[in-house]
Amino acid sequence: MTRRIPFLLACLFFATALPGRDIERLSILGENYPRVFFFRASESVQNARAYPTQESWEKHFSRLQGIMGKCLEEECLGREVRNPLFFSRFKENHPEKSVLLHFNGNSRDPLYKAESFFPGHWTYRPATMVKGDIPAQEGETTIQVENARDFKVNAGRYRTSNDDIALFGMTKEGKHDWSHCEQVKLISVDYKGHTITVQRGCYGTKPLAFKAGAARAAAHAAEGPWGKNNHLLWYYNYSTHCPxxxxxxxxxxxxADDLVEWFSPGGVLAAFDGLEFDVLFNQTHGDTDGDGKNDHGVIDGVNNYGIGVVEFARQLRQRMGDNFIIQGDGALGPGGIRSQRAWGLFNGIESEGFPNLNDWEFRDWSGGLNRHNFWQANARKPVFNYINHKWVEPIKDKPGMHKNPVVPFARHRLSFAGAQFTDAMLCYSFAPKRDKDRLFGVWDEFWQGTDKKLGWLGKPEGPAVHLAAQTPDLLAGQGQGRSLTRRIRGPVTAEATAEGVRITPKDPKAGHTEFSIVNVPTGGTDLLLSVNLTASPMAGYPREMARFTRVGVSGGIIDxxxxxxxxTGMRLRGAPEGPRDTAAGASYQNGPRAVGGVTKHTVFTHPPYKGGVGYTYWVREVDVPANAELQFSLGMGEKSPERSDGVWFSVHAAEMDGDYQEIFAANTKKHEWLPQMVSLKGYAGKRIRLKFVADCGPNNNSTTDHAHWGAVRIVKxxxxxxEITQAVQIMTWANDRPFASTFYYRDIRSPRVDVSFSIESPDPVVLTSIQAHAHPDAMVRVFEHGIVLANPSHRPxxxxxATLAPGRSYRRLQGTVNQDPETNNGQPVGPSVTLGERDALFLLRTK
Incomplete structure (x- = not known):
């Protein structure tokens, strides 16, 4: 503490001495591209040995258009000793450069400035009843509980953390008594005897007395620690019903009070231009209303947590005004479905990795473009979206540890091109090797290679162009109006209107708006769809919360x-079937998953295991064509072979007014895909229900029953x-403003495909048009002083x-020796340039 006081006093001096914030003068918001800044490498100023002076640090990090890093200790220790002062001095020295805080928006170290927070301001895991009296005593106490199974030791990111636990009295209504609460740290658990031993009176609380049968214990919902020397972080409770x-x-x-204090005149961060909320989710896990049960922030079917995040964003924007940058994670969860949805309130998003953190294969190329383009069109002005160039893969047998994958330079360039096409800024965690000057490495494309010239591309002369859109429309103009209406199938009504085809589910209680456009012709292995869609706001939600949308293709199959x-549902032994209860451990997830190193579109389920065992199931309805087969693959999780007694997989079929009959059953615990086929000949021409069941194994042991259903389909x-086009889905967003999305599908094998749409909520949508092009999604954007080309396909x-930029000539950048001087060799290019598979190229204009 004695070292920190002088630095904080100095920060306060700078906060009062600096001129007022003015984000309009930031060069990174200017018109010249690329727009680039340093990410969290800049926060390494905490290391006084590496950077003893301001000058020694700025020598590395003043070379681009700004910096972003941690300067508080809500997540990582040691960031507040030097960082606020050095970042503030940086701003004084370089007023045109952006200075942004990186701040955990999901959780906080409970040891960091949490005195003003209330026990009900955190999210908890399910509570268990206290079965023995607890005295008000210091030190360690062993507590008898009804069920100790939920308490964890050697957990967290590195498998070295023990739970933080709250002890509560109970109100007459059966809720936690927030006024009678003690925070404790778990020391050990006796799972057989159902006791926990805890350290009493932690996190600013004092030991209290609790009565058996009138008290509960609940572990904090937590994440991390992010760094081996840091602490578990407690989840904020943003829900609108937060106590x-x-x-x-x-x-x-x-x-919001904390942030306003830190960033206002006189605050420790007054010199900063704004902040980015890392891991700010639209969803949560745990108990948010204090009844001791998981609700995940959803009450009566409404995501009050997601609404609360938007209302928090609204409050912060109102209190900080428009002269302040606010950003949030935009790619959390598959396709970004779990990210905050504060459109119109935040200035933009971070994409941690492009298209996302583990997709250096660029499977989600179109999803990445759609996410950024949608934010570009709907964010608060001035728009400041950025791609944090970063890809990671886990290190085997080292929990929580990751490394950069080995990828060709072409993939890096393709990521950089994505930023230029979507008007996004660029920073990076995946850094190139340092040059001879030993300064922190900078990618050649960021500043014209060895010329080190910022903004070298200049102003864009127009939007990015999808070259596929210049090829014939395979639908020949029939992807709109009444012609489009006739192609739509599914449990919806479709009506041609002046605005487009208005589509509404027949069931007003449907969770999603789902339909297909059938028999779309193809013309090769590549297919680009261009879709113009508008969606009414979700009933009961703020207008800002756009609707998550998936568009998929499949051909030669019924996906x-x-x-x-x-x-979806579950059944415990001795009980009837009922809704799936996540509190019982019954899970259902849909998306790409790898089993034995092979990735398939997968439905992942786990049978219930809390409070009993049984099975989890999911149902599909389908019209069965003649001579049809049900095809799928079964697989189990990586740890299942050694821990599980297997899962009983079974499939049951029923006509719409009939009873289910089992048509398939098998048990496996192998961590590999096992192909299966079941004839549906007896159901030809009928509409049936298919129920897919995953039951715990023959010993009723549900341990690691990680059941995978892969590529489930009906095939002639x-x-x-x-001859089969595998089902692939790509995301976009939709709100009440028209938006054009693109969807690029590789490996088309069938002469026709069906295009499926799944849009959150049953509120109406308007599909203005759809076009289809048999062409790779090659893209180009022309700038004043250069051009950027991208080939996301798997072929050159x-x-x-000469056609794309008539009358102009270009040369390659002169690259640095430690990057890709073979590609960036400084040489002129001719009228045609061929790029290899999944590659991009930045060229400098010479005429």
């Missing part, structure tokens, strides 16, 4: 993986695999520069 403290404030209110099943018997692609 209020004695002053009537919610968690969101207290967090049983697309969209949301009409029913005898169809060859090379030739770009006709």
């Amino acid at each position: 209020r403290d004695p002053e009537g404030k919610t968690c969101a209110d207290r967090l 049983l993986m697309a969209g949301t099943p009409p029913e 018997a005898g169809t060859k695999e090379d 692609y030739a770009f006709d520069l």
Whole structure:
């Protein structure tokens, strides 16, 4: 503490001495591209040995258009000793450069400035009843509980952390008594005897007395620690029903108070231009209303947690005004579905990795473009989206540890091109090797290679162009109006209007709006769809919360993986079937998963295991064609072979007014895909329900029963695999403003495909048009002083520069020796340039 005081006093001096914030002068918001800054490498100023002076640090990090890093200790220790002062001095020395805080928006170290927070401001895991009296005593106490199974030791990111636990009294209504709460740290658990031993009176609380049968224990919902020397972080409770403290404030209110204090004149971060909320989710896990049960922030079917995040964003924007940058993670969860949805309130998003953190294969190329383009069109002005160039893969047998994958330079360039096409800024965690000057490495494309010139591309002369859109429309103009209406199938009504085809689910209680456009012709192995869609706001939600949308294709099959099943459920032994209860451990997830190193579109389920064992199921309805087969693969999790007694997989079929009959059953615990086939000949021409069941194994042991259903589909018997277009889904967003999305599908094998749509909520959508092009999604953007080309396909692609930029000539950058001087060799290029598969190229204009 004695070292920190002088630095904090100095920060306060700079905060009062600096001129007022003015984000309009930031060069990174200017018109010249690329727009680039340093990410969290800049926070290494905490290391006084590496950077003893301001000058020694700025020598590395003043070379681009700004910096972003941690300067508080809500997540990582040691960041507040030097960082606020050095970052503030940086701003004084370089007023045109952006200075942004990186701040955990999901959780906080409870040891960091949490005094104003109230026990109800955090999210908890399910509670268990206290079965023995607890005395008000210091030190360690062993507590008898009803069920100790949920308490964890050697957990967390590095498998070295023990739970933080809250002890509560109970109100007459059966809720946690927030006024009678003690925070404790778990020391050990006796799972057989159902006791926990804890350290009493932690995190600013004092030991209290609790009565058996009138008290509960609940572990904090937590993440991390992010760094082996850091602490577990407690989840904020943003839900609109968050319990209020004695002053009537919610968690969101207290967090906003903190931020306003830190960033206002006289605050320790007054010199900063804004902040980025890392891992700010639209969803949560745990108990948010204090009844001791998981609700995940959803009450009566409404995501009050997600609404609360938007209302927090609204409050912070109102209190900080528009002269302040606010950003949030935009790619959390598959396709970004779990990310905050504060459109119109935040200035933009971070994409941690492009298209995302583990997709250096660029499977989600179109999803990455759609996410950024949608934010570009809907963010608060000035728009500041950025791609943090970063890909990671886990290190085997080292929990929580990751490394950069080995990828060709072409993949890096393709990521950089994505930023230029979507008007996004660029920073990076995946850094190139240092040059001879030993300064922190900078990618050649960021500043014209060895010339080190920022903004070298200049102003864009127009939007990025999808060259596929210049090829014939395979639908020949029939992807709109009444012609489009006739192609739509599914449980919806479709009506041609002046605005487009208005589509509404027939069931007003449907969870999603789902339909297909059938028999779309193809013309090769590549297919680009261009879709113009508008969606009414979700009933009961703020207008800012756009609707998550998936668009998929499949051909030669009936895809049983697309969209949301009409029913998921579970059954415990001795009980009837009922809704799936996540509190019982019954899970259902839909998306790409790898089993034995092979990735398939997968439905992952786990049988219930808390409070009993049984099975989890999901249902599909389908019209069965003649001579049809049900095909799928079964697989188990990586640890299942050694820990599980297997899962009983079974499939049951029923006509719509009939009873289920088992048509398939098998048990496995192998961590590999096992192909299966079931004839549906007896159901030809009928509409049936198919129920897919995953039950715990023959010993009723549900341990690691990680059940995978892969590539579930119906195929005409005898169809060859090379005649099938595998089902692939790509995301976008939709709101009440028209938006054009693109969807690029590789490996098309069938002469026609069906295009499936799945859009959150049953509120109406308007599909203005859809076009289809049999062409790779090659892209180009022309700038004043350069051009950027990108080929996301799996084959080489030739770009006709003479047509794309007539009258101009270009040369390659002169690259640095430690990057890719073979590609960036400084040489002129001719009228045509061929790029290899999944590659991009930045060229400098010479005429």
